[in-house]
Amino acid sequence: MHNGNADIGNVEAGGNAAINVSGGSLDIGDITAGGDARVTVRNGDANMGSVEAGGNATINVRHGNLDLEDVYAGSNAGINVDGGSLVAGDIQVGRNANVQVKNGNNQMHDVIAGKDANVHSLGQGSIIANNIVSGETTHVSLTKGDLFLNLAEGRAVLLKMEDNTEASSVGRIRANASGGAAPDVTLTGNFIQIGSIAAKGGGSVLELSATGAGNQKLISGNFYVGSLSSRYGSHMPSLWANRGHMHVDEGSLSLDDVLAVDKIHLDNEHTDLAVYGRTPTRDGEQLAYWNNLSRAYSKERSFQLYADGHVRTKGAILIDAGRNYRKLYGDNLSVVDMMRERVSNTHGRFTFDSAWLTEPGRALREQVFFDLTPLEADLRQKSASSDEIVVE
Numbered sequence: 204m205h206n207g208n209a210d211i212g213n214v215e216a217g218g219n220a221a222i223n224v225s226g227g228s229l230d231i232g233d234i235t236a237g238g239d240a241r242v243t244v245r246n247g248d249a250n251m252g253s254v255e256a257g258g259n260a261t262i263n264v265r266h267g268n269l270d271l272e273d274v275y276a277g278s279n280a281g282i283n284v285d286g287g288s289l290v291a292g293d294i295q296v297g298r299n300a301n302v303q304v305k306n307g308n309n310q311m312h313d314v315i316a317g318k319d320a321n322v323h324s325l326g327q328g329s330i331i332a333n334n335i336v337s338g339e340t341t342h343v344s345l346t347k348g349d350l351f352l353n354l355a356e357g358r359a360v361l362l363k364m365e366d367n368t369e370a371s372s373v374g375r376i377r378a379n380a381s382g383g384a385a386p387d388v389t390l391t392g393n394f395i396q397i398g399s400i401a402a403k404g405g406g407s408v409l410e411l412s413a414t415g416a417g418n419q420k421l422i423s424g425n426f427y428v429g430s431l432s433s434r435y436g437s438h439m440p441s442l443w444a445n446r447g448h449m450h451v452d453e454g455s456l457s458l459d460d461v462l463a464v465d466k467i468h469l470d471n472e473h474t475d476l477a478v479y480g481r482t483p484t485r486d487g488e489q490l491a492y493w494n495n496l497s498r499a500y501s502k503e504r505s506f507q508l509y510a511d512g513h514v515r516t517k518g519a520i521l522i523d524a525g526r527n528y529r530k531l532y533g534d535n536l537s538v539v540d541m542m543r544e545r546v547s548n549t550h551g552r553f554t555f556d557s558a559w560l561t562e563p564g565r566a567l568r569e570q571v572f573f574d575l576t577p578l579e580a581d582l583r584q585k586s587a588s589s590d591e592i593v594v595e
Contacts, residue, residue, distance in 0.1 A: 208247070216240075219258075224249075228267065240276075244269075248287070260296075268307070284309075288328070300337075304328055308348075320357065324348055356403070359385065364392030365416045369424060374398045380433055382407030392416055393423050399430035402437075409433035409454075413442060421445070421462070431456065436510075442467065455510050460503040461519075462494055473512025474530055478504075483522050490514060490530065491522040491537075 208227035213234070214220055220236040222229070228247035233255070234240050240256035242249070248267040253274070254260050260276040262269065268287035274280050276296040282289065288307035293315070294300055300316040302309065306326035313334045314320050320337035322344075324330050329348035334356070335341055341357035343350065347366040355362060356377040364371055371394050378387045380402040388400060390413045402409040415422045422444040431437055432453035441460040442449075447467035449456070461467060463480040468488065470476065476490035477483070483491050494504055507515040515532040523539040524531065 213252070220256075233272075253292075359387055359389075361389040362391075362395075363389070364395070367392045367394055367416070369394045369396075372396050372398075376400045377403040378409070379403060380405035380407045380409040380435060383410075386410045386412040388412070390414075394425050395422060396425060396427045397429070399432070400428055400437075401430075402433040402435070406435065408435050408457075409437040411437055411439045413439065413444075415443075421464070422447070426467075451508060451510075453510075456506075456508045458506045461506050462504065469506065469508055471508060471510065471512065474508065474514060474527075476506075476508070476514060478506070478519070479522070485523075489525050489527045491525075492516070493520045493522050493538075495520065 209224045209229045211222070211231040213232035214222070216236045218236070219238040219240070220234055221241045222231065222243070224244045224247065226246055229244045229249040229251070231251050233252040234242070236256045238256070239258040239261070240254050241261045242251070242263070244264045244267060246266050249264045250270045251272065253272040254262070255275045257277045259278050260274050260280045262271065262282045264284045264287060266286040269284045269289045271289070271291040273292040274282070274294045278297055279299045280294055280296045280301070282291070282294070282302045284304045284307060286306055289304045289309050289311070291311045293313045294302065294311060295315045297317045299319045300314050301321045302311070302314065303323045303325065307328045308331065309322065309324050309328060310331040312332070314322060314332065314336070316337040318337065318339045320335050320341045322330060322332070322335055324345040327347050329351065330343060330345055331351045334354040335343060335352065336354065337357040339357060340359045340361070341355050342361045343352070343355060344363040345365060345367060349367050349371040350362065350364050351372055353374040354377070355373060358379045358381065360376050360378045362373060371392065373396065375398055376388055381387055382405060387410045393416050395413055400411070413422065413426060414420055420441060420443050424445060426442065426444040426447040428449045430450055430452045434454055436455040436457065438457045439459070442458050443462040444467055445464040447463065449469050451471040456469065461478055463478045465481055467478045468475065474490070475488045476492065477486060477488040478492045478494060480494055483493050502518050504518040505516060506519065512530055513532060514530055521537040524537040
């Protein structure tokens with residue numbers, strides 16, 4: 204126990220090591236303990252070297268900042284900073300890693316945990332890290348701040364950014380496609396911007412959940428996934444976003460309910476499509492859809508983008524197919540093509556069949572589009588002799 208500031212060199216213990224500073228700051232070198240290592244600073248900053256413990260490593264700093272090199276623990280590590288910021292190197296543990304900072308920034312290099320890795324920022328503060336990897340669940344959460352992370356990996360990954368800004372960025376997410384009831388990847392935030400999401404194992408569909416902050420279904424800012432890869436496909440129960448972009452590199456993508464306020468872009472190597480909430484514009488996608496915002500909450504609009512480029516929808520309004528009807532399952536005539544045919548078709552009754560746009564030769568041979576009766580009658584009238592009367 205130390206009252207006032209404490210300046211300590213290296214500490215070595217064959218068993219447990221405990222340091223408690225009650226009324227000042229702590230400067231200490233490396234701590235090595237065969238058992239547990241515990242450091243508590245109640246009212247001041249802590250500047251520490253590395254901590255290596257055969258058992259648990261526990262560091263608590265209240266009303267101060269913590270500057271820490273590395274932590275190695277054979278069992279669990281718990282780091283708590285209340286009322287200050289954390290700057291740390293690597294944190295490697297055999298079991299669980301728990302890092303929590305309240306009202307300050309949380310900056311680390313790598314967090315590697317044999318079981319669960321939990322990194323939380325409470326109050327005002329951002330999280331800046333290189334890799335957070337666990338053997339079980341990787342859970343990262345922020346109350347009000349931004350997340351800057353290279354890699355989040357685990358059997359399951361949860362990234363919860365409750366009140367973040369457009370600055371937030373995550374490079375990669377890797378999770379198992381477990382086949383369980385819970386999502387394999389859970390994402391929340393105003394801005395969800397991920398470089399890539401990949402299934403690293405498992406023989407099931409990768410289950411993704413993405414929602415807005417504050418338990419809202421709508422992502423109010425932007426949703427972006429630069430690359431989505433899952434051998435057995437990916438599934439999302441909903442994607443409601445102001446703006447969105449998702450590129451699929453491997454597998455099919457199934458979305459039960461899609462809602463765009465501005466625009467959501469989906470694509471793979473064969474097909475790209477846009478879903479508009481605003482007035483649709485020609486932005487270059489092969490397929491364009493629109494969701495009527497006045498009816499947005501009364502029905503679901505499902506989209507399935509298959510690996511071969513085909514698209515199946517339900518409840519969606521196809522605005523323009525750009526003559527790409529071969530990509531569609533079902534005879535869904537686009538609004539643009541309906542208007543085009545109604546204006547250009549001046550002979551007979553029009554009945555749509557997608558073959559008219561995909562196989563016009565067969566369509567004409569089978570006469571599936573036009574009622575030719577008025578035209579045949581006109582020809583017979585013109586070919587009748589002067590004393591013949593044709594009555595219809």
